[in-house]
Amino acid sequence: MDSKVRVRFAPSPTGGLHIGGVRTVLFNYLFAKHHGGDFILRIEDTDQSRFVPGAEQYIMDTLAWCGLSPDESPAVGGDYAPYRQSERKHLYKKYADQLIADGYAYYAFDTPADLENKRNEIPNFQYNKAHRNEMKNSISLSENEVNDLLKNNTPYVVRIIMPEQETLSFNDLIRGEVSFDTSTVDDKVLLKADGMPTYHLAVVVDDHLMKITHAFRGEEWLPSAPVHILLWKYLFGLNHMPQWAHLPLILKPEGHGKLSKRDGERLGFPVFAMDWMDPNTKEQTIGFKERGFLPEALINLLALLGWNDGTDKEIFSIDELIAQFSLARVHKGGAKFDYEKAKWFNQEWIKKTDNDQLATLVKPFYDDAQIEVHEPAYLVKVIGLIKDRCHLLYDFITQGSFFFKAPTEIDTASILAKWEEKKQAFFTELTAAYAEMITNGDTQPVAADLEIHFKALATTHEIKPGDLMLPFRIMLVGGKFGPGVFEIIQAIELKDAKERIEYSLKLLSNK
């Protein structure tokens, strides 16, 4: 007993990492760290036809960005290396052979075409007790025939014999007791014709070899649990089997069904953790990272999708999650993904993050938008002014670009609605006043003084300051948004402000 907790995430490197996958990682990680255990990354690349170059590196990069780095992996190694199943190919055959020797499995020589035909011929065909004998395998054929086929290097697979009417049950850490009748599942392939194991064999063998104590995976795996239980029973003993937990699915926001990459494209939000480009199709898929999410926020929102600590608390740091996490509080039912709530989590994390740190995170977005940031300190200051109105890191561009360069698009329509001659005169005089201040060396007056000055001038012109604020703001930022106007002027400095007013006045007089 008391063996160290060891959990694993075992993805196949076939593309970008879906947030469902990230959450599986997260729950594994939280459970391991909560119990002072190890989190292992194992790459399940047994299907060479689906192998995608770069996908494995992408997975590791994603885990690193999320702060969920494995204790053992193909990259960092560990006592149970190798961590790629393709490099462990030689290990599996032995167990398949053992199963055959013990009468729990058999050779099957049917070609894919044979199977295809059979499936077309018989509706709901199952390779099981009912049809085993009609197929070409070491149960239906004589020993000599089988030996001849093997001697001639006839391609074969190894299939497990699913027993008749045996009830298999296990205690799922989330769902409680779950049971299956073995008659309802077919004779799954264990070893493929190319010598690679299928998931079923590989997961059992590797979990055993890597001393995995707890195995968590998506709910979609539940129906194949009986196969795995049987394998544990035959190979290593049920008492050594890890404890299973089948995690609820992340569902589409509206309709029903598992959240997919397509839903993101259709509804305009990311589904992958980071940008992914399929090297074959060159298809680009946006990620949460590039959309402007903080990893803390992604982790936080994923943790709360199907789990809570029993209180009203919703904002958790990774350390708090580790401290509070328990499988007992994980939901059984799937959760629909809500992008609005996801953005709320990110906004909360933006508020929690200090301005210096935000500046380094936001800088790449400015670079991408080709907005030059000459002084890092200035960016920090701008961030302080606008962070309350940003949900995504990208919002720091839309909410802040005018601090770095004058807006080119001016919402003149909104100004024109109530534009009059005396306002024109007012702003003309304002620019003159600013010019004079600049000449006097007062280039960056404080916001409060600017406001006093502005209001005094408005009074002189017999205009309510309120009637001037909106046009003024639009001249400075281009539209109806942003922090206080006088704070903006203080930041961008008088000369710039003056030029923006003049530019707008020119636009207005042309209309």
Add this chain to the structure above:
RNA sequence: GGAGCGUUCGACUAAGGGUUAGGUCACCUCCCUUUCACGGAGGUAAUACGGGUUCGAAUCCCGUACGCUCUACCA
């Protein structure tokens, strides 16, 4: 079709025999704000259905409906 799993406001969820069924997102109203936000105060809104058990059921039991997952030499 079969098997398994699931079902509380539009969404995420709390309450696990006794609550006016609570919170958060979204939505609406108001306050603050001479913009947009942020912040503050309110509001709309839910126990799938039908039977039991019980003084009392969202909660326990049975059935029904609906949904999802799986049903590959993919994971």
